[in-house]
Amino acid sequence: xxxxxxxPLSAPWASRAGERRFWLAGALGALVLAAGLAAAHYMxxxxxxxTGMSNRIVWGVPHVFAIFMIVAASGVLNxxxxxxxxxxxxxxxxxRLSGLLAVALLAGGLTVLMLDLGRPERIVVAAxxxxxRSIFAWNVLLYSGLFAIVALYLWTLMERRLNAxxxxxxxxxxxxxxxxxxxxxxIFGFLVARQAYQSAVLAPMFIAMSLAWGMAIFLIAQAAxxxxxxxxxxxxxxRRMARLLGVFVAAVLYFVLVYHLTNLYFARQVEFTRFIxxxxxxxxxxxxxxxxxxxxxxxxxxxxxxxxxxxxxxIVASTLVIVGAFAQLYVFIIGGQAFPLELFPGYAAxxxxxxxxxxxxxxxxxxxxxxxxxxxxxxxAAVVGVRVLPFMPEDDRRVVAAxxxxxx
Numbered sequence: 001x002x003x004x005x006x007x008p009l010s011a012p013w014a015s016r017a018g019e020r021r022f023w024l025a026g027a028l029g030a031l032v033l034a035a036g037l038a039a040a041h042y043m044x045x046x047x048x049x050x051t052g053m054s055n056r057i058v059w060g061v062p063h064v065f066a067i068f069m070i071v072a073a074s075g076v077l078n079x080x081x082x083x084x085x086x087x088x089x090x091x092x093x094x095x096r097l098s099g100l101l102a103v104a105l106l107a108g109g110l111t112v113l114m115l116d117l118g119r120p121e122r123i124v125v126a127a128x129x130x131x132x133r134s135i136f137a138w139n140v141l142l143y144s145g146l147f148a149i150v151a152l153y154l155w156t157l158m159e160r161r162l163n164a165x166x167x168x169x170x171x172x173x174x175x176x177x178x179x180x181x182x183x184x185x186x187i188f189g190f191l192v193a194r195q196a197y198q199s200a201v202l203a204p205m206f207i208a209m210s211l212a213w214g215m216a217i218f219l220i221a222q223a224a225x226x227x228x229x230x231x232x233x234x235x236x237x238x239r240r241m242a243r244l245l246g247v248f249v250a251a252v253l254y255f256v257l258v259y260h261l262t263n264l265y266f267a268r269q270v271e272f273t274r275f276i277x278x279x280x281x282x283x284x285x286x287x288x289x290x291x292x293x294x295x296x297x298x299x300x301x302x303x304x305x306x307x308x309x310x311x312x313x314x315i316v317a318s319t320l321v322i323v324g325a326f327a328q329l330y331v332f333i334i335g336g337q338a339f340p341l342e343l344f345p346g347y348a349a350x351x352x353x354x355x356x357x358x359x360x361x362x363x364x365x366x367x368x369x370x371x372x373x374x375x376x377x378x379x380x381a382a383v384v385g386v387r388v389l390p391f392m393p394e395d396d397r398r399v400v401a402a403x404x405x406x407x408x
Contacts, residue, residue, distance in 0.1 A: 021228045022228070022383060026380060028376075029383065031376075032372050032373060032376035033373050033376040033380060036371075039365070039366040039370045039373065040116075043115075043116075043366050043367075043370070044115075048118070051363075052361050052364050052367065054359065056338075058337070060361065060367050061330075061368055062116035062374075063333055064371065065112050065374050066109045066110070066112040066374065067329055068109070068325055069105045069108050069112070069374055069375070070109040070110070070184060071184060071209055071214075072210065072214045072325075073101075075212065075213050075214020075217075076215070076218050077098055077177050078177075078210075078211055079091055079214075080096075080102075080173065081170055081174040084166055084169075084171070085167065085170050095153075095166075097222065097386070097391045099150045099157070100154070100391045101217065101218060103150050103381070104379075104382040105217070105378045107377060107378065108375060108381070111373075111374050112373070135190050138183050139180075139184065139187065142176070143180070145176055146176055146177065146180055149172050150173060153170055153172070155169075181207045184206055185202040185203040185204075186203055195336070195339060202259070205256065205258075208248065208254075208255050209255075212245065212251070213322065215241065216245060217318070219238075219315070220319065222393070223314070225392060233311070235310075241314075242303050245317070245318065245321070246299070246300055250300060253292075256328070271342070272339050275335075283331050283335040287331045289327075290323065290324060290326075290327025291331065292324075294320055295322075295323055295324010296321075296324055302316065334361055338359040340358065
């Protein structure tokens with residue numbers, strides 16, 4: 001069994017190769033971030049007319065990126081919750097890195113969201129005036145609260161005198177992230193003006209999606225940081241986390257199945273479900289090929305195959321899960337807006353405002369750059385955080401050996 005190295009926590013970039021990788025990752029992230037900010041400025045100056053969005057599709061590709069990062073931020077914090085709340089030493093060693101990634105992803109997602117909505121300087125109004133009957137107002141409080149709770153949690157982990165309180169802070173983070181993801185799902189669940197949404201299934205489905213996407217991001221980040229530091233991750237730990245990712249991917253697939261079966265049960269939702277799954281052009285292709293096959297079935301095969309739990313296979317499976325996540329969100333968010341609302345079920349309604357017509361959408365380069373700019377912000381924040389503070393996991397060899405001997 002390969003033993004993890006005992007490199008000091010404060011020197012993850014001690015080698016020259018590690019230094020080069022740090023500066024390369026930071027420079028690449030800063031370059032993409034600058035391109036994203038330039039794209040946001042371009043859209044701010046010229047208006048959303050330069051995007052693929054319209055008055056029928058008002059949430060475009062930037063919202064796909066933003067929702068992905070916000071949901072994944074909640075899910076990546078699950079690693080810390082398993083360690084602190086449920087007392088799993090292998091996961092507790094990764095709690096600090098989990099908290100860092102959660103803050104970085106949430107910051108990137110909210111930045112994209114704020115810049116895409118227009119008039120970002122008016123965020124002060126949203127932060128100081130609340131309509132508590134609005135789910136959007138609830139989420140402003142939930143997002144701000146997660147930053148504060150994760151910061152407190154990381155403080156209890158890094159300050160020896162506060163270590164005794166880390167379990168309570170971890171429990172608060174666990175409860176808050178579940179409520180936050182539920183609130184994100186309910187943004188769509190409470191939206192009655194689109195047939196794709198308004199379903200109670202969306203809340204648990206978003207929680208399952210957060211667990212899968214967050215774990216996939218964590219596995220990729222952990223593998224990259226260990227490789228940059230020249231350390232070897234114990235195979236037993238990698239196998240345990242890979243199997244857990246597989247369980248989460250299967251759970252998401254189950255909830256997606258329930259969601260579409262529920263829609264098929266209602267007569268007014270049959271046409272929408274047929275549009276998404278069969279007749280909608282690019283949307284069925286993205287759903288079946290992008291999400292079901294590439295993003296779910298192939299990763300499940302890779303993660304549960306007895307001879308494919310090496311680093312490279314786990315990274316490939318995690319990457320495919322993320323690709324599937326974007327395909328799923330694109331179909332859900334944009335496909336859900338493209339399908340016309342059936343105002344009078346069983347009757348035809350027509351007017352000069354495209355009633356009954358499928359809305360067209362083609363993302364512009366500016367929208368894509370803005371989305372990747374949010375990912376770049378998360379990357380830069382995570383890399384700089386690991387550089388300056390002790391966020392890297394340090395496994396106790398005795399704990400790893402005990403877990404490996406138990407046969408997982």
